[in-house]
Ligand code: HEC
């Protein structure tokens with residue numbers, strides 16, 4: 001059994017629910033979150049560790065069942081082509097993002113992905129970068145009930161924060177993408193960037209620009225006349241996104257105020273929030289029915305949630321538990337942006353969800369909390385504000401989004 005050390009003190013024992021495979025890459029630190037004093041978990045291209053929701057993450061020990069052969073990666077030069085990428089994990093994040101074997105991390109790739117994330121030319125009409133809807137000032141979301149795509153097209157869902165997306169085994173409110181790469185491709189094709197069938201043409205066009213050509217060629221080992229493809233673009237974007245780790249919050253650093261501490265005790269105890277909002281990222285990665293937006297599945301335009309990608313009626317109106325990191329800054333709330341304030345979102349969650357259209361998840365009960373206790377829960381959620389910022393490149397003003 002292999003353990004991953006962090007800050008020299010905590011031995012991480014990683015066990016069970018969602019697989020985390022650590023990837024290889026270069027020595028360099030992820031740009032956004034590099035913090036010298038944090039111990040790094042060595043990336044390991046061969047190992048597959050697993051992670052589990054846990055009752056009290058502060059005392060948590062987790063089981064590492066990384067394979068022994070992964071040790072070879074610690075041995076510099078054992079894998080000559082892919083020097084180890086060292087993750088610098090912020091406090092509170094104990095397991096690095098899962099990295100697909102065919103998209104190892106490297107400093108150059110992260111830098112390229114960062115530039116692409118900030119480039120409006122990637123959208124169909126040059127009006128949207130990825131950042132357009134995942135902005136710092138808006139919790140790395142967009143402050144809207146539902147997203148606004150190119151051509152001011154209304155999109156069906158609320159934009160989630162971009163922090164810690166590398167920690168989710170599935171992406172989107174309905175979990176329909178099982179990797180960041182698949183998600184980024186969907187974002188390019190679908191309403192976000194609205195490229196449709198033009199993804200490959202756009203990738204070739206962007207990849208041929210003088211400011212990008214050499215980077216793509218070097219990072220992906222492209223032959224002289226080889227075209228940059230959609231896959232290259234999404235791999236670079238995903239490598240960048242994996243570096244967007246949010247920890248080091250007041251909660252993680254134990255600097256939260258008394259109300260927040262009382263709120264944490266409720267959250268992890270009698271309020272039962274942690275049964276679903278579990279682990280470092282406050283999500284079990286599973287799907288639950290909370291009743292938000294639920295109704296007649298046959299109604300036109302209704303959002304079936306998980307039931308849409310799986311096609312199973314029993315999955316109708318299940319949504320993936322969202323992270324609660326940075327949640328105080330990402331109003332409005334829920335997959336449909338139907339709730340304007342954090343106070344109201346907490347009230348709904350603590351009082352058993354919305355039951356007007358049928359029963360909800362058995363763990364969602366009326367916890368009979370006093371207004372003071374609900375306020376403490378809100379104070380706790382505010383102690384999860386992310387200290388970091390995406391480094392903005394270029395003019396990111398967008399009509400209709402933000403101030
Ligand atoms: C027009 C606004 C908009 C733009 C532009 C946009 N996104 Fe998003 N993003 C959203 C919305 C809305 C969702 C949730 C959609 C859903 O669940 O069906 C989302 C979800 C995501 C998620 C999943 C988050 C999670 O917790 O599951 C990731 C990752 C992401 N976007 C990355 C990107 C990348 C990369 C780009 C650029 C290629 C991009 N976004 C461009 C609005 C946008």
Ligand code: HEC
Nearest residue numbers: 271273276288292319320321333334335345349350361363
């Ligand atoms: C049964 C699992 C479950 C339990 C228990 C639970 N939640 Fe949630 N929570 C969810 C799911 C699923 C969503 C997303 C629902 C949607 O948007 O349709 C959610 C959404 C939220 C949101 C909105 C997040 C956003 O980005 O829009 C907040 C805030 C929240 N929960 C807080 C809490 C609190 C506080 C508690 C305890 C009182 C709690 N939850 C208990 C599953 C749960």
